[in-house]
Amino acid sequence: MSAKTSAGKGVRVAFGSRWSHVGTALCAVSLIALAAAPFWGGRDDLQLLSEIYAYVALASLWNLLAGYAGLVSVGQQAYVGLGAYILFALAILGGVSPLWAIPLSGVISAAIAIPVAALVFRLRGHYFAIGTWIVAEVFRLLASQVSLLGGGSGTSLLAAVVIGMAPTRQLRDFLLYWIALALVVVVLATIVLLLRSRYGLALKAIRDSELAATCNGIDVRRTKVLVYIVTAFGTAMVGALIFLQKLRVSPDAAFSVNDWTAFVIFITVIGGIGRIEGPIIGTIVFFVLRQTLADLGTIYLMMLGLVAILVMLTTPKGLWGLLVERFGWQVFPLERKVVFEERSAARE
């Protein structure tokens, strides 16, 4: 990434700022603490944390799709459910170990996303959004027709398959917890690396102006399709893991628009769309609200909808956007900066 200028100065692109060094260090420390959770937390803590990881991953993937590629989908539950159903099909009908079935379900779902993209990319803007929802409905209705997997009422994982993962219940809890943590780390790391690559630059250009991006030689459609497929891959793996932890799948739960899309969109918008940190902040807010207000049932969901509307109308950049504007904080080293450096003899 360096080029020589006539003045004998080198130019290079640097990532990150003082804040992002602090942020990266903080991330490393909290990652170690979270990886050690089985040694300091109870079973409930592990389950709650796993659920938080799942939502961080889903929201980050949706953020990549909507916040960076401008593809506002309300049908990502299609891939959550697809991943879950492929895992159950592989484990129950194919005898594949559930742990291997997680990446496999990602690969198969990504393959299915290719023809789906060809269809839904014919719709633009709002119509794309609802078109993706209809695809998810089609998947849900097809899943409820598969009688081998319990049809409309769904099915459970066989005890033998569950025990095959790890002999004791405690070990299984630990194993699934670490997989959940690993998955969210891989998802976040992939997104950071993707955004730092030339595709990331292309995505940011597309986000700011599709016309200008096209003029600069970016194949806008191809980039968007690529992001759609990568997102399907990740979303399906997260879906597979969520339902592996539940040990039970049903069409209505796996393809739920509220659980896997409405909440995910609310989280991303509350936290800050178009920024990596947004979904993480949003998930924390979501779970704090849930842990304190869940007893209120439907009122809690109404409040969640209300908070999302208020944030959208008053601070469209979300909570993290506010903090960035106020303090210039940055956790992940993503900001590109051009650095001019003297080509001094001292280097030789």
Place this chain on the structure above:
Amino acid sequence: MDWVNVILQGVLVGGLYAMFAAGLSLIFGVMRLVNIAHGDLIVMAAYVALVVTQTLGIGPLTSLILVVPIMAVIGYALQWFVLNRTLGDDLLPPLLVTFGLSVIIQNGLLTLFTADSLKLQSGDIEVATIRLVEGVYVGVLPLLQFVVAVAVIAGLQFVFYRTALGRAFRATADDPAVAQLMGLDNRHVFALAMALSLAVVAITGVFLAVRANFDPSQGPARLIYGFEAVIIGGLGSLWGTLAGGLILGVAQAIGAHINPGWQILAGHIAFLFVLAVRPQGLFPKVRT
């Protein structure tokens, strides 16, 4: 005769789907807003009709005299106080806000009326039928509903192309800035469009509630049927929307006749098929 009946029933249900779609299409045409809460507003109208009929002891069809203005006022207020703030180049704000409204309405109805499924009773008209030819019968209520659907579409067509209000709608849709220069208040025009859309929603909600059971969770499916009818028919064409509704209704009826589990799926497949072979819809009018 079996198939004639199936297709006839499909056409009659299709009228209802065309009404789901008409309100949606109207809003999109005027302000490029896709209202995700549209289906939930239809279900809400059904509950408003329930309260009105129970309080005043009148029939569901008579209750329209009150339900239509109530929903229209709600529509005007919703647009004026909330949705007008979301309009702009970015498509996320209107989408998110109407998604939020959808969740709020669903859970609000759940809190007030529980998840029990209900139906509005309309007396003898429910079971009355007309014999067309030997073996082909049509229910009076579905027929009435179909006639109302055609009348609603014709009415909207009239308002759009023959009245001053329609001219204001079309002018604002074409170029909001110039419309404002000509003395139109866009916020007011948009609010009127939403009021008109929810007036259609009120009629739709009442007919939905008379015809079948309803509960708070049904909204999203109504939105999807309406959306499918709009796309099948072609954007921006009201008569196309009617055709789209009929095609969707017939596809569902044929699917249900083959296998009850295939009813809704058959409608979605018809939609995806049209999307694959003719993405601009059958009778397109505007390009997006």
